[in-house]
Amino acid sequence: MDLVLILASVTLLSLYFWLKREDRRLPPYPIMPLPIVGHMFELASDLRSKFKQWRAKCGDIFCLKIGSKFMVVLNGYDLLKEAFVQKADDFSDRPLTVLDLVTGLHHYGIITSSGKVWKEQRAVGLQILRNFGLGNNVLADRIQNEISYYIEHLSENTVKPVDIHLITYVSASNIICFILFGHRFEYTDQLFQKVVTNVSLFVDNFQINSAILFIPALRHLPGDLFRVKESKQVVKEMFQFFDSCIEKCRKGETGECFISEYLKEQDKRVNSGIETSMDENHLKRNLFDLFLAGTDTTSNTIYWFVLYMLHYPDVQKKIFDEINEHVGTDRIPNILDKQNLTYLNAAIMETQRISSIAANSLAHTCPRDVILRGYTIPKGTFVVPSVDSVFYDENIWGKDVMTFRPDRFIDQDGELLNPEEFIPFSLGKRICLGKAMANVELFLYLANMLQKFEFRPVDPAQLPTLNYVFGQTVYPTKYQLLIVSRFG
Numbered sequence: 358m359d360l361v362l363i364l365a366s367v368t369l370l371s372l373y374f375w376l377k378r379e380d381r382r383l384p385p386y387p388i389m390p391l392p393i394v395g396h397m398f399e400l401a402s403d404l405r406s407k408f409k410q411w412r413a414k415c416g417d418i419f420c421l422k423i424g425s426k427f428m429v430v431l432n433g434y435d436l437l438k439e440a441f442v443q444k445a446d447d448f449s450d451r452p453l454t455v456l457d458l459v460t461g462l463h464h465y466g467i468i469t470s471s472g473k474v475w476k477e478q479r480a481v482g483l484q485i486l487r488n489f490g491l492g493n494n495v496l497a498d499r500i501q502n503e504i505s506y507y508i509e510h511l512s513e514n515t516v517k518p519v520d521i522h523l524i525t526y527v528s529a530s531n532i533i534c535f536i537l538f539g540h541r542f543e544y545t546d547q548l549f550q551k552v553v554t555n556v557s558l559f560v561d562n563f564q565i566n567s568a569i570l571f572i573p574a575l576r577h578l579p580g581d582l583f584r585v586k587e588s589k590q591v592v593k594e595m596f597q598f599f600d601s602c603i604e605k606c607r608k609g610e611t612g613e614c615f616i617s618e619y620l621k622e623q624d625k626r627v628n629s630g631i632e633t634s635m636d637e638n639h640l641k642r643n644l645f646d647l648f649l650a651g652t653d654t655t656s657n658t659i660y661w662f663v664l665y666m667l668h669y670p671d672v673q674k675k676i677f678d679e680i681n682e683h684v685g686t687d688r689i690p691n692i693l694d695k696q697n698l699t700y701l702n703a704a705i706m707e708t709q710r711i712s713s714i715a716a717n718s719l720a721h722t723c724p725r726d727v728i729l730r731g732y733t734i735p736k737g738t739f740v741v742p743s744v745d746s747v748f749y750d751e752n753i754w755g756k757d758v759m760t761f762r763p764d765r766f767i768d769q770d771g772e773l774l775n776p777e778e779f780i781p782f783s784l785g786k787r788i789c790l791g792k793a794m795a796n797v798e799l800f801l802y803l804a805n806m807l808q809k810f811e812f813r814p815v816d817p818a819q820l821p822t823l824n825y826v827f828g829q830t831v832y833p834t835k836y837q838l839l840i841v842s843r844f845g
């Protein structure tokens with residue numbers, strides 16, 4: 358009798374909450390939202406495990422409510438492909454993001470613009486990057502040049518325990534700086550170090566800043582609980598730096614760079630009466646977007662890779678043996694070696710898969726109400742692609758999905774595999790603009806690093822943890838290591 362009563366109560370309660378929902382055609386909630394804040398507190402914790410748990414409960418598509426806004430999370434390769442490739446026109450806009458909030462430039466630049474403006478900004482940005490050698494060996498040579506400074510720095514830091522996080526961040530940033538501003542910066546340059554540290558701080562704050570996007574009233578709370586003031590200050594300093602770079606470029610004090618090419622193209626379009634969105638605010642946001650995207654992601658992947666080398670010395674040895682066989686140690690590896698270093702390529706791919714640094718990619722939105730798998734996704738919803746759900750899918754990668762095993766990317770004939778489910782740069786029209794550049798960077802950095810050095814744990818009996826810190830990008834807990842030169 359008791360059981361019947363419980364079941365009846367549960368059914369009635371479920372019915373009550375179901376009827377109470379604003380729109381019964383929305384995807385399911387994993388748990389009932391609280392009044393006013395909705396699921397906001399749920400999002401303050403580790404989203405990686407939360408999303409996994411909720412997918413198991415609700416299936417490939419579920420909905421969260423934060424304040425008065427909806428967030429729909431999409432899981433599994435098939436659904437991501439359906440939304441972002443097959444229905445790309447319905448899922449390729451951007452909602453207002455933290456980048457808009459803290460820069461005050463809403464929907465400017467490449468990352469957060471939409472529609473016609475985004476098409477133009479992305480096409481111009483890509484064209485300028487191509488002019489600087491993206492997709493050919495010119496850019497590879499520039500990257501190689503920066504790596505020589507990086508290697509020199511590492512050589513000066515052998516024997517004692519070191520953390521390579523900051524120097525890797527600074528070095529990766531220098532590559533995008535060369536393109537954006539026409540020159541690299543010395544590692545000791547205080548202003549540059551400050552700007553780069555600001556990028557890191559901004560990325561750290563990204564998730565907590567998001568609360569203000571969903572519940573704007575929170576910004577009126579005293580203090581800086583959601584660290585928005587801190588992020589705004591950080592971004593203000595970055596924009597002062599960009600202003601000074603634009604000023605120098607206008608005075609002709611820099612070489613050819615993204616700024617000079619953008620200004621030239623803008624003048625060309627304006628002077629020939631072509632309707633254009635190009636202006637100085639878009640330029641500043643492009644600098645911000647590219648600086649941010651080009652710094653954090655690549656350096657973070659290198660940092661993960663080296664951590665895995667400490668955990669898997671056999672993999673490290675196999676990579677060195679491959680380099681030794683195909684390149685030797687008398688010359689530095691170059692981009693032409695990429696095709697011969699299959700195992701290194703596979704280890705890079707496996708690092709990208711298992712670390713899944715862009716776990717939830719960047720949020721997309723729909724320009725109108727859209728039906729997906731029978732559910733309505735209202736216009737303006739935050740649509741989150743769960744890259745994690747693809748990278749940790751046992752049906753794609755096998756039962757050992759949580760094991761670091763580069764060989765999963767090599768076929769029986771020793772050829773490198775490139776499964777379509779390998780999506781570290783996301784997929785569809787918004788796929789990472791810097792994908793080609795990042796691939797060259799990762800290969801050249803790691804080939805050079807592993808040729809010159811062996812990376813060892815400080816204490817072999819106590820390896821640094823593989824635990825992650827979950828933010829806008831997922832990075833490892835900071836760690837120290839020993840860098841041992843292979844050439845004495």
Ligand code: HEM
Nearest residue numbers: 467468650651654655715718719782783787789790791795
């Ligand atoms: C390992 C390195 C990198 C990873 C894993 C990565 C990953 C991503 C991801 C997941 C997105 C979101 C795509 C989407 O919205 O669906 C993205 C967008 C973007 N990335 Fe990257 N990225 C990397 C390196 C770079 C570099 C080096 C640059 C700069 C040259 C760059 C520039 C951009 C830009 C501008 C966008 C926005 C594209 C748009 O909205 O149209 N990324 N990236």
